[in-house]
Every structure is written in structure tokens, then in C-alpha cells.
Amino acid sequence: MNTLNPEYKICSSCIMDTSDPHITFNENCECDYCQNFKSTILPEWKYGESRMDELMAVAEKIKKEGIGKDFDCIIGLSGGLDSSYVAHVVKNIMGLRPLLLHVDAGWNTDQAVENIEKLVDGLGLDLYTEVINWEEMKDLQVAILKSQIPDQDIPQDTAFFSGLYKFARKHKIKYVLTGGNHSTECCREPDEWGAYPGIDSILINDIHDKFGKRPLKDFPIVDILRYKIFYRYIYGMEVFRPLNYVRYIKSEAEDILHQLYGWKKFQHKHHESRFTRFYEDYWMPKKFGYEKRRAHFSSLIMTGQMDRKTALERLSKPELSDEFLIKEFDYVANKLDLTHDELEEIFKGENKTYANYKNKKFLIGIGANIMRFLGLEKRLFR
Numbered sequence: 001m002n003t004l005n006p007e008y009k010i011c012s013s014c015i016m017d018t019s020d021p022h023i024t025f026n027e028n029c030e031c032d033y034c035q036n037f038k039s040t041i042l043p044e045w046k047y048g049e050s051r052m053d054e055l056m057a058v059a060e061k062i063k064k065e066g067i068g069k070d071f072d073c074i075i076g077l078s079g080g081l082d083s084s085y086v087a088h089v090v091k092n093i094m095g096l097r098p099l100l101l102h103v104d105a106g107w108n109t110d111q112a113v114e115n116i117e118k119l120v121d122g123l124g125l126d127l128y129t130e131v132i133n134w135e136e137m138k139d140l141q142v143a144i145l146k147s148q149i150p151d152q153d154i155p156q157d158t159a160f161f162s163g164l165y166k167f168a169r170k171h172k173i174k175y176v177l178t179g180g181n182h183s184t185e186c187c188r189e190p191d192e193w194g195a196y197p198g199i200d201s202i203l204i205n206d207i208h209d210k211f212g213k214r215p216l217k218d219f220p221i222v223d224i225l226r227y228k229i230f231y232r233y234i235y236g237m238e239v240f241r242p243l244n245y246v247r248y249i250k251s252e253a254e255d256i257l258h259q260l261y262g263w264k265k266f267q268h269k270h271h272e273s274r275f276t277r278f279y280e281d282y283w284m285p286k287k288f289g290y291e292k293r294r295a296h297f298s299s300l301i302m303t304g305q306m307d308r309k310t311a312l313e314r315l316s317k318p319e320l321s322d323e324f325l326i327k328e329f330d331y332v333a334n335k336l337d338l339t340h341d342e343l344e345e346i347f348k349g350e351n352k353t354y355a356n357y358k359n360k361k362f363l364i365g366i367g368a369n370i371m372r373f374l375g376l377e378k379r380l381f382r
Helices: 032-048 052-065 081-092 110-123 134-147 154-170 201-211 224-234 250-261 274-288 293-302 308-315 322-335 340-347 361-373
Strands: 073-076 098-104 127-131 175-177 238-240
Touching: 032 293, 073 081, 073 154, 081 098, 081 110, 081 250, 098 110, 098 154, 110 250, 127 154, 134 154, 134 201, 134 340, 154 175, 154 201, 154 224, 224 361, 274 322, 274 340, 293 308, 322 340
Parallel strands: 073 098, 073 175, 098 127, 175 238
Antiparallel strands: none
């Protein structure tokens, strides 16, 4: 808490604060994230209770359309909790025949790899691994680092989602089932915290044109507007989030996956990726002053899975030790063919935002507002 800043405010219910420059509070100092959860998300979600009929109706629809096909849906599997648990739900509760797709962008932790192997064996499902061209991935990641924007997971997110959508389209798999959910993600971090809303090919290409060194010939980029329009309405692809229709409690899901498959839990969200772990635990808080755990913990507070005191105590200290993170700094630099001093120079450079580059954020914002108006998106986007 920044007690030296008289303008500083923190929500009385969760732990979102004025590090989000657009946050607002009511007369009880309850933030608009909490208000949105109560008024917009909770009435429909209802903690996933009494939604089994809805879930099974979707399952029957997918089964019917999948008759005669090798697979009736596809799941992007990272080895993290959400995607792992959705694979369990889709196979064992919905009774579907999913293909598991893992997009390898070069940053898997050993634990993530082991979790994927255990799930595949335990569920008896087929896994296909799409390996991203590392030289292109590396070049784009260095370009994004040099751009000085906080959105440092753009290369991985683009690879994961674009790779999944392109693979599904190529193999004519209509239904994409994801681990997106209200239980652990109802509080979306603001754009300023490095949460650029979707794949923006204009932004990616402008940054890469300025700082990249090699053409992106194989790197998959499915622009968000192309996906929202062509993939949905021309190719007929549909995205469904099963975890919103079942009881999904983080600690319970971790225990179930461990007991059934030997799956091992991570210390924190997104720790299945070595780069994301480094970016969220070191780069973002130390360079930009933003702490994504604030949104992660606030989601758990809103959904009754963490108390506010515990969240504040955990936020008061780093998730990982300084010694460990310094070693990770050198690991990241070496993997990206940078010296320690070169990565340090980038780290100390002048901070910028997506607004310093060509982008279609305005159009994406319009799309997000339309989705909220239509009830297709419940979270706050800003």
C-alpha cells in the first residue's frame, strides 16, 4: 500500500487499487471490478452450480456434430491448472473425444511437460504438439522487449492462440474448448498492466518492423478481428468454456488432478511458462511497478477462495526469491541470445506503451464493448 500518496486507494473488498488508473469506487470504497462481479458475472455464473443441464446440452450438440470424425473438439493444453482441468471435465463429465494440442513456444517448465505427459496417459487422449519456429519466436520476443511496452507476453499468447485456431481450422475441428473461467479469472487486469486485449497484427508487425531482424515466415498470427469475424462466422468455429458450468474451486481441482493423474500444482498462476513466470514476477513489477498477482488474488477473493488478509500478506513479498529471479534473468538473456548487459540495458530503457506504435486498439475496444452489450463478455475491459 502506498501510504505516501494521498490519492492512493485500494478496494475495501478485494485488493485492486489505483495502480489501475481507470479504477472507480462507490461510497463504500468497493471497486468497479467487485461491483461488476456481483451485478454482471455472478447472476449468470452462480459459482457453476445448477448448470449441468446447460453443460450436457452443449456436450450432446458437439457429440452429434462429431459423428464420423476422429475428434469432436480440440483443447489447447499448457500443463497449467485451467487447461488441465478442462481436459478432465471434457473427457470424464461431458463424455467428448477431444484432441489435445500443445503449442510449444520454447518456454515450458519441466513441471509443465511432466503434467502434460501424465494427463495424456491418464485420460487416454491423443496429443499433438505444434512446435513454433524458435528463431522467429526469439526474434519477435527480443523485438517486443526492445519496444519497452509492458505487454511482454504478446509473442507467447499470439503463438498459443493463433496456433490453436489455425490447427483447428486446418483439420476442420469446429469446437474449441478452453480453460477460460470466472472462478479464477473474473477480475481481468487492465491494459496498462500488460494485458493487451487480443492479437493485434498491426501492433505486432509495427514493432517487429522496427526492432526485428528476420521475417516471420512461419510464426502464426491470427488477428483478433479476423478470428472474431472469419473464424466464427465464415468458418463456423465456436469457443466454449466448460469450467463456467461446473464447480471449479482452484484447490479442489488441484487435488483432483493430483489424485487421478499425479499432476503437480504450480506455486502461482502462469508458472507453467518459464518466460511468463519471469515476466510477471520480475520484469513487470520491477520495471513498470505493476503486480498482476493483485488481479489474480482479487479473482479468488471475489469467488470466496482466498481471504483479503491472506492476499495482502502474500502480495507484500515476492512470489519467488531475488536469488532465483536473478538466475532466471541470466537464463532468459542467454536463451534469447542476449548478454546480461544487453538485457539489463533494455530493462533500464524508457518505458512505453502500445500507444507508441501503430495499433488497432480502438477497433478492438469497440468490439469488446459490443460483446459486453450483447452479454458475450462479462468482465470489465479497459
